[in-house]
Amino acid sequence: MSTSTETIEQFINREYQYGFVTDVESDEAPRGLSEDTVRLISHKKGEPKFLLEWRLKAYRYWLTMKEPVWPNVHYPKIDYQNIIYYSAPKQKTDGPKSLDEVDPKLIETYKKLGIPLREQERLAGVAVDAVFDSVSVATTFKGKLGEMGIVFCSFSDAVKEHPELIKKYLGSVVPYTDNYFAALNSAVYSDGSFCYIPKGVKCPMELSTYFRINAVDTGQFERTLIVAEEGSSVSYLEGCTAPRRDTNQLHAAVVEIVAMDRAEVKYSTVQNWYPGDEMGRGGIYNFVTKRGLCKGVCSKISWTQVETGSAITWKYPSVILKGDQSVGEFYSVALTTNYQQADTGTKMVHIGKNTRSTIISKGISAGRGQNSYRGQVKVMRSATGSRNFSQCDSLLLGDKCGAHTFPYLEVKNTSSTVEHEASTSKIGEDQIFYCRQRGLSTQDAINMIVNGYCKEVFRQLPMEFAVEAQKLLGVSLEGSVG
Amino acid sequence: MLEIKNLHAQVEGKKILKGLDLTIQPGEVHAIMGPNGSGKSTLAQVLAGRNEYEVTEGEVLYNGHNLLDLEPEERAREGVFLAFQYPVEIPGVNSTYFLKAAFNEVRKHRGEPELDALDFLSLVKEKMKVLELPQSLLNRPVNEGFSGGEKKRNEIFQMAVLEPKLAILDETDSGLDIDALRLVAEGVNKLKRPDNSQLIITHYQRLLDYIVPDFVHVLYDGKIIKTGGKRLALDLEERGYDWLLHEYRAQTPSQQPSLAGAR
Numbered sequence: 123m124s125t126s127t128e129t130i131e132q133f134i135n136r137e138y139q140y141g142f143v144t145d146v147e148s149d150e151a152p153r154g155l156s157e158d159t160v161r162l163i164s165h166k167k168g169e170p171k172f173l174l175e176w177r178l179k180a181y182r183y184w185l186t187m188k189e190p191v192w193p194n195v196h197y198p199k200i201d202y203q204n205i206i207y208y209s210a211p212k213q214k215t216d217g218p219k220s221l222d223e224v225d226p227k228l229i230e231t232y233k234k235l236g237i238p239l240r241e242q243e244r245l246a247g248v249a250v251d252a253v254f255d256s257v258s259v260a261t262t263f264k265g266k267l268g269e270m271g272i273v274f275c276s277f278s279d280a281v282k283e284h285p286e287l288i289k290k291y292l293g294s295v296v297p298y299t300d301n302y303f304a305a306l307n308s309a310v311y312s313d314g315s316f317c318y319i320p321k322g323v324k325c326p327m328e329l330s331t332y333f334r335i336n337a338v339d340t341g342q343f344e345r346t347l348i349v350a351e352e353g354s355s356v357s358y359l360e361g362c363t364a365p366r367r368d369t370n371q372l373h374a375a376v377v378e379i380v381a382m383d384r385a386e387v388k389y390s391t392v393q394n395w396y397p398g399d400e401m402g403r404g405g406i407y408n409f410v411t412k413r414g415l416c417k418g419v420c421s422k423i424s425w426t427q428v429e430t431g432s433a434i435t436w437k438y439p440s441v442i443l444k445g446d447q448s449v450g451e452f453y454s455v456a457l458t459t460n461y462q463q464a465d466t467g468t469k470m471v472h473i474g475k476n477t478r479s480t481i482i483s484k485g486i487s488a489g490r491g492q493n494s495y496r497g498q499v500k501v502m503r504s505a506t507g508s509r510n511f512s513q514c515d516s517l518l519l520g521d522k523c524g525a526h527t528f529p530y531l532e533v534k535n536t537s538s539t540v541e542h543e544a545s546t547s548k549i550g551e552d553q554i555f556y557c558r559q560r561g562l563s564t565q566d567a568i569n570m571i572v573n574g575y576c577k578e579v580f581r582q583l584p585m586e587f588a589v590e591a592q593k594l595l596g597v598s599l600e601g602s603v604g
Numbered sequence: 605m606l607e608i609k610n611l612h613a614q615v616e617g618k619k620i621l622k623g624l625d626l627t628i629q630p631g632e633v634h635a636i637m638g639p640n641g642s643g644k645s646t647l648a649q650v651l652a653g654r655n656e657y658e659v660t661e662g663e664v665l666y667n668g669h670n671l672l673d674l675e676p677e678e679r680a681r682e683g684v685f686l687a688f689q690y691p692v693e694i695p696g697v698n699s700t701y702f703l704k705a706a707f708n709e710v711r712k713h714r715g716e717p718e719l720d721a722l723d724f725l726s727l728v729k730e731k732m733k734v735l736e737l738p739q740s741l742l743n744r745p746v747n748e749g750f751s752g753g754e755k756k757r758n759e760i761f762q763m764a765v766l767e768p769k770l771a772i773l774d775e776t777d778s779g780l781d782i783d784a785l786r787l788v789a790e791g792v793n794k795l796k797r798p799d800n801s802q803l804i805i806t807h808y809q810r811l812l813d814y815i816v817p818d819f820v821h822v823l824y825d826g827k828i829i830k831t832g833g834k835r836l837a838l839d840l841e842e843r844g845y846d847w848l849l850h851e852y853r854a855q856t857p858s859q860q861p862s863l864a865g866a867r
Contacts, residue, residue: 556692559652560702560762561680561709570705574696574745 144230150340151208157181160309163208167278167312170285173292180298180308187302193465194494194526195434197370197407205372207310209340251276251315251331253344263327273318274329277345280316287318291349295378295415295442303374303409303436307343311376314344319354319385328584330359333375341372348378350385352418357388357584370398370433375410383418383445388426390583395431400489402461405433412439416448419474424451426582429464438496440469443477443505450479453579458491458523467497467528472505472538481512482578487523494526499540501533508538516546517575519568605630605667605801606770612661612826613650620646622826623662628770631798635812635837636805638823639845644805645689647823648774651803652686653679666770680706681713683769683800687759687776694746699758700728702746703765710766731764735791752779760791771795772803777811789814809841822848 151162160181164174189200250262251274267274273284281288298308315331331346350356360377373395379387389412398405408431414423425439441450452468470479485493495514516525527544549571557567573580580588606628613621620643628634638644650657651664653676664671671679694702708718719727732739735757747755756776763771773792777785792802792815804815812820812834820836821828822845829852830836840848 550692552692553694555652555654555676556688556694557702557706558676559680559686559688560706560766561677561713562705563677566705570697570702571694574694577696 149210150206153206154203155181155205155207155310159207163310163312166208166210167281169281172285172289173281176293176298177309180305181310183299184302184305184309187305189302193436193496194492194528195436195463195465197434197463200370200372200407202306206340207343208312210312251329253313253315253331253333253342267325267327270323270326271320272323272325273316275316277311277314277316277347280347284316284318287349288316288347291347291378291380292345293378295380295413296376296411301411304376304411307345307374307376307411310341311343311345314375315346317346317348317356317358319348319350319356321351322353323351324354325356328357328359330361332361333373341374343373344375346375346377348387348389349380350382350387350421352383352385354382355386355388358390359584360389360391361394370405370407372407372409373432375412377410377412377439379414379423381414381416381418381421381423381445381448384420385418386422386424387414388424389414389439391425391427391429392583393427393429393431393435397431397462398433398460400460402433402490405462406431408432408435408437410437412437413469414439414441414450416441416443416445416450416474416477418448419445420447420449421445422449422451424449424453424582425468426451426453426579427455427466428579428583429454429456429466432464433462435462435464435466437466438468438498440471441479442471442473443479443508444473445477446474447476447478448474449477451582452479452481452483452497453582454483455486455576455579456484456493456495457486457488458493459487459489461490463492465494465496467495469498470500470510472499472501472508472510474505474508476507477505478508479510481510481514483512483514484576484579485514485516485525486519486572486575487516487525488519490522492524492526494528496528496530498530499532499542500530501535501538501540503534506535506537508535510538510540512540512542514542514544515575516544517572518546518548519572605632606671606803607665608662609664610662611647611650611659611664613646613657613659615646615657619660620657620826621650624823624827626821626828628801628803630769630801631796632819633796633802633804633815633817635815635817635820636803636823636828637807637809637820637837637840640807642823643826644807644823645774648686648689648772648803648805651679651684651772652676677709681710683710683767685763685766685768685771687756687763687771687773689774689776689778691747691750691755691759693748693750695748697746699744699746700725700742703728703762706762707765728765731761734764734794735761736787737761753781753784756780757784757788757791760788764791764795767795767800769800770803771800772805774805775807776804777806777808785811786814809837812837824849824852 151159157178160177164177264275296304298305317329319325333344348358379389381387395406395408416423423441427439429435439452443450450470454466456464456466458464467483468481481497483495485495487493493516497512499510499512501508514527518525525546529542531540531542533540553571554564554567557570558564608624608626611621611624636644646657650659659672704724707724711718728742737757747758750758776788780788789811804817817834820832820834822830830848
């Protein structure tokens, strides 16, 4: 008993590796939020008028809203006037930047995070947009993708270079009225990634955004917008880290995806924000709205997330299945340890005929972690012949943690089927002993058991990401045999 | 190979083994029989190193070393293998991957190079033939969705791959039909070598029709009360345990527990 419990403890209390701070001079907005803050951000970014108007509308709407209290998470009230809403590393030059103009300290930072920005150092097949605090510092492979008509750039650049696309799609999936944090984001978002895949183009490499929060007391509010035209496809990755700090920091992002006829978008996240220390001090509040719209027929949007960081996670990547025969998927592994809290899940809204959705959620709770799955499946009257399958499993390590499941099912026609399965299990001493009797150490045994438990989700991740995800869980890579 | 001296062990304060002595030489096959609750499985768990079983007295020497000082995984790497009475399911973990990890732990421990996936796979396929196991088993998660018989055969298959020095088979025959029993026994017999030993724990004699032991021991109330050759197993099959227990009681006039459950 004692030995395996100790090792479970060690496993749970692994050090956060990315807690360092980069010493760069930054250009910050004063603390607090007002219309002036919104104007300042818009001005700094040299935005067109329509965007400023949109921001202001969002801000005014936000003022009328209340912070949601329904999630199963607990935290002291956030003082929105004590947050810095804009922080950018100081740039030596203005205008279009090549990698040579990027502060070497930033390049070094990403290198330390395992994200080399120089293209020759990149693993072939992944293009990166690196977002540091409030701004995008570099985007790789822009040129090569451009030849195929793919636009992959920072949100700011997209506003300048493709204002018509921004105007058309911004807020079309997640309107600023959607929820409290989406409204806040719409008012003060500072950067993010934009991606446009033209008709019939299969994006030849993984596109990725790497988010890094560096400055103290800063909130990160970024937006990602992905538009996949008819018959196109893209796989998108997102990674996140932040320094170790005693105070909580807010990350309120919005991701919108639009998929036209027969387009496919796969969005994968490995979220590793600083989770706070073992006493529950510090850590990121990750309050994120992610939603995809399957606009066209036979379109498909797939979310895969591995959530290991953040003090609090509040996030429900969703799919609106509007096009007939469109497909929505959600695969999730959420790990909570120490005092981490996660309330995460998905929404699948079936509108089109013969639409299908799959939800696989794997929660792992350890330490005093609290893990909630919250999922909604809504089948409208119009969505005849639709199907959903949901499976929500919870794994408990130790006896001070908790797992909760909140499924909401709503079916408004008789030709659709909705299935929901749920299970809760404790990592068994029997399983650990069985592995040890075969010669494996307790640590390896736990890794193997946890890894096996998450397998259905890891299988959905692109290869490199799957490796990173497994490492993150302290899990050794499974062999290729079998 | 194995020398157990005056072993006392308890679970949750309940004394189960009460002075067990047993010596096994290389190349020997020993069978331990006994009524339910006599301590057979406890002996297997203690030898494998299960934490819940507390040794209060006595010692166990394994190739001259104190076995009880070793962690379960160290014992396994030293060649102690337990075929579980109830093999455990590990969902999502591929059987081949699991076995390869175990196999390479043993190799590492011996200072031998680890086998890569391809070499390991060909080794495994060779061993599968011996037990007539379906190859699809290799691609399935460890014991998940296996029938009772498949689980037991899988234990012997793992034993074949890991080639232990001391194999302890805990009621491997329970839940097997006669064909499966024969296959398992044949597998076990093929693995017998002059330098390894087997300790077979069983409730029934029928397994011993196929696996012929050099010694048969009867365990009762935490002690071995009778040792004989293979003939003893047949006697027990024929006459049950009662006559032996009477004999034992006559020798030791102290109070004995009741015989509920004994056959």
